[in-house]
Amino acid sequence: ASVVEEHVSEMVGTERVDEDYADVDWDNLGFSLVRTDYMFATRSCREGNFEQGCLSRYGNIELNPAAGILNYGQGLIEGMKAYRREDGRVLLFRPELNAVRMKKGAERMCMHSPSVQQFIEGVKQTVLANRRWVPPPGKGSLYLRPLLFGSGASLGLSAASEFTFLVFGSPVQNYFKEGTAALNLYVEEVIPRAYPGGSGGVKSISNYGPVLEVMRKAKARGFSDVLYLDAETKKNIEEVSASNIFLVKGNTIVTPATNGTILGGITRKSVIEIAIDLGYKVEERVVPVEELKDAEEVFCTGTATGVASVGSITFQNTRTEYKVGDGLVTQQLGSILVGIQTGSIQDIKNWVVEI
Ligand code: COI
Numbered sequence: 492a493s494v495v496e497e498h499v500s501e502m503v504g505t506e507r508v509d510e511d512y513a514d515v516d517w518d519n520l521g522f523s524l525v526r527t528d529y530m531f532a533t534r535s536c537r538e539g540n541f542e543q544g545c546l547s548r549y550g551n552i553e554l555n556p557a558a559g560i561l562n563y564g565q566g567l568i569e570g571m572k573a574y575r576r577e578d579g580r581v582l583l584f585r586p587e588l589n590a591v592r593m594k595k596g597a598e599r600m601c602m603h604s605p606s607v608q609q610f611i612e613g614v615k616q617t618v619l620a621n622r623r624w625v626p627p628p629g630k631g632s633l634y635l636r637p638l639l640f641g642s643g644a645s646l647g648l649s650a651a652s653e654f655t656f657l658v659f660g661s662p663v664q665n666y667f668k669e670g671t672a673a674l675n676l677y678v679e680e681v682i683p684r685a686y687p688g689g690s691g692g693v694k695s696i697s698n699y700g701p702v703l704e705v706m707r708k709a710k711a712r713g714f715s716d717v718l719y720l721d722a723e724t725k726k727n728i729e730e731v732s733a734s735n736i737f738l739v740k741g742n743t744i745v746t747p748a749t750n751g752t753i754l755g756g757i758t759r760k761s762v763i764e765i766a767i768d769l770g771y772k773v774e775e776r777v778v779p780v781e782e783l784k785d786a787e788e789v790f791c792t793g794t795a796t797g798v799a800s801v802g803s804i805t806f807q808n809t810r811t812e813y814k815v816g817d818g819l820v821t822q823q824l825g826s827i828l829v830g831i832q833t834g835s836i837q838d839i840k841n842w843v844v845e846i
Pocket residue numbers: 568569570571699732733734793794795796
């Protein structure tokens with residue numbers, strides 16, 4: 492059976508006891524996997540409802556070789572972060588949006604999904620059980636990776652008969668090896684990330700494998716990451732491998748509209764809402780690649796990447812540079828977002844959930 496084995500029966504209390512930290516070099520965290528103590532898992536039954544779920548020791552899982560995830564790619568990922576506030580409280584950022592996004596993705600991928608409440612509960616239990624892995628304030632966050640995958644076996648092409656919802660975490664700091672330095676992006680003209688009618692608008696695992704070779708080549712040439720164009724016309728910018736993209740043009744902030752090929756990022760949505768509150772005009776629309784030349788600032792957004800400045804973009808071997816040192820709009824939006832996420836700015840929008 493495709494069971495996530497429970498290695499221990501030990502459950503972790505919800506009492507807030509510790510301020511002791513795991514043995515981690517908090518000043519040198521990047522974005523590589525650090526094994527934490529526990530993971531959470533639950534499986535669906537025939538009717539599609541998910542069991543209550545439980546924590547087990549973090550470790551390998553057992554899968555049937557005919558599992559839907561292994562054979563037919565029925566899998567979704569989510570990305571979230573838990574931050575430790577100065578006063579020790581641990582905060583999640585808009586977790587219901589991740590839960591709803593996973594539900595939408597599950598519909599697209601013909602999967603059963605946990606309820607919003609079950610999703611959030613699984614995430615909270617994972618954070619509580621791994622509390623000592625939540626970095627000290629200012630040193631990063633506990634990145635959470637909720638997964639939903641076909642764990643039931645089938646030989647012919649069909650939806651899995653059983654799904655597993657699993658959450659694990661890893662303490663992280665900066666996503667890019669560049670740290671907080673500006674990124675230099677390469678515009679890929681041949682291979683698109685997504686195509687109309689495909690799965691680009693949901694967080695299917697099938698969106699990520701196909702960009703790896705493109706990324707590898709770009710990184711070998713010294714670029715930080717790749718910006719993809721739309722599949723149909725190859726004229727409009729869509730998304731970076733693991734983040735959304737924004738252009739700043741005077742008082743206007745422009746980002747490609749989510750039209751089914753672009754992931755509706757939660758950081759993207761939050762940055763748009765913050766920008767509107769600050770009085771910027773935000774345009775979500777088709778963005779021709781040529782328009783990059785007129786942008787004063789460019790930045791990427793994502794849960795893993797945060798708000799990351801772009802210093803240059805290379806398109807058809809022509810490099811366009813952007814204001815970074817004084818990229819005031821990027822800095823302003825990024826610092827407000829992080830302030831809310833980490834509890835240093837008052838959360839008037841009720842975005843933050845304390846664990
Ligand atoms: C995230 O930003 O959380 C993501 O899931 C992107 C991932 C490919 C690193």
